[in-house]
Amino acid sequence: MSRKVLLIEDEPNIIEAIRFLLTRDGWQVDTHSDGADAVDVIRAAGPDLVILDLMLPGKSGMDILREVRDIPDLVKLPVLMLTARGQTRDRDMAEKAGVSRFMTKPFSNAEVLTAVRDLLAQASRL
């Protein structure tokens, strides 16, 4: 059974491109675009990995990440954060909040694929 990636991003054409890439690479991809109920969606979907945009409507990716890390079952869930804000401060905040990988826009498809493969491989070894 293919492993599941949940993509939380509000940019429709980024969703389309990443979904295409990951589906071709053998992953099952679910998507969601609203930050407000993102934590509930993560809980319900039970993904193997979450790709999370930093700036989302309803709630920021940073707040979502913090809430996710407060849930015991989701402490080790791999989270790849995408952001247009590549400042050191944002990266530091994300690392403190427990991000697994931080990637700035515009990213390359190969970077995304590599990150997803690496993170899932690391998670499998845990």
Added chain:
Amino acid sequence: MEKMARDTLTGSRIRERRLIAGLRQAELARQVEISASYLNLIEHNRRRIGGKLLLDIAQVLGVEPSMLTQGAEAALIATLREAAADAGAVAAEIDRADEFAGRFPGWAEVLAGEHRRIASLERTVETLSDRLTHDPHLAASLHEVLSTAAAIRSTASILAETDELEQEWRDRFHKNLNEDSLRLAESSKALVAYLDETEQAEDRRGAPQEEVEAFVAGRGHHFDALEEGSAAPDNLVQAAPELTSRAARLIGRDVLTRYAEDAQKMPLAAFRDALARFGPDPIALAERFGVNLSAVFRRLAAMPHEVLPSEVGLVVCDASGSIIYRKQIEGFAMPRFGASCPLWPIFAALSRPMVPLRRRVSQLGRSAMQFDCLAVAEPVSAPEFDSDPLFNSTMLILPVPTDDDSGGNVQPVGSSCRVCPRGNCRARREPSILSEGF
């Protein structure tokens, strides 16, 4: 092999360019003094062409001869290779860029165009990244631009790199590219409009020093109440809506206190009379009022418009080289954030305390206006035993009239390294984000 294939298409390119120019075959043949039938053979690649005839045809068609012999492919292929190189880990078939451009010239142009656009946006982002910290509106605008650029980059890569892409996906990605290109154009325009607006806006300042600069600039760098002694610096600071932060109010109070001291030592009426007598000669003015040169520079910069023949600029830095005060003057760019050009005379003055310097300078990449910069570093603390004096350096910037060529050597200076295009500069700290000729 590829070169040969390109060369043999010179005739086709001549035909294409002739049709674009709206010229009949006979007309072009007449202008280059050959027969129409011979041109017809050339255009169908059945006669080789070069030398003077090629140059004549290119001239009539208004194109570079290389456009006819190599077409647009050379530049296009170079850009495609750059795009592949920038993609880093992506294993694009660089060796097949010619084939891609040849088989899908339209899509190759789209990809190259988006690559150029992304490169340009990345440069813009780099220039503005410091402002993100201070400006949430700007952060939101740039997020929009970068998200769109990310979508374009990702989609274009899929189109360029995926073998056997199904028609349905291909159509969908083409549609997305089109949508995103339009969006990028719109959001870029909105961003530029926003930046233009913020250049003049009074309500979006970030650092405390910028609040003070806006406060002082908003009053023409001149305060009647301090000239007349009818208000104290504290009163003016408290009444200033621009000074929103505590730090800005403290800095503002220091600036106005120094202004009041200068005004007391060099009262406006007396200073105006002295100017009429000596002209804007800082040495004579300093002697007349028994003050140091820095005070005269500040006083000159505080004069109302009608007193001096032209606007003057002023920059003050502390001993670390940090700019602590500036009065902008048109044609002499001062960086909004970060370090300035180390070639400014204000910094040379720091290395020669108490020695007044005069340098005629011109900034590259600007309007090429010339300025006489007068600079001096003087102590700002009272002398003490066992304590090094603190120095500030002050620079007065006087525009040189266009008909004045008395200044001898004109020293080229910049604004800051990041936005200075000057090559081989001995003072460069970091690469410029501007390419040659940008």
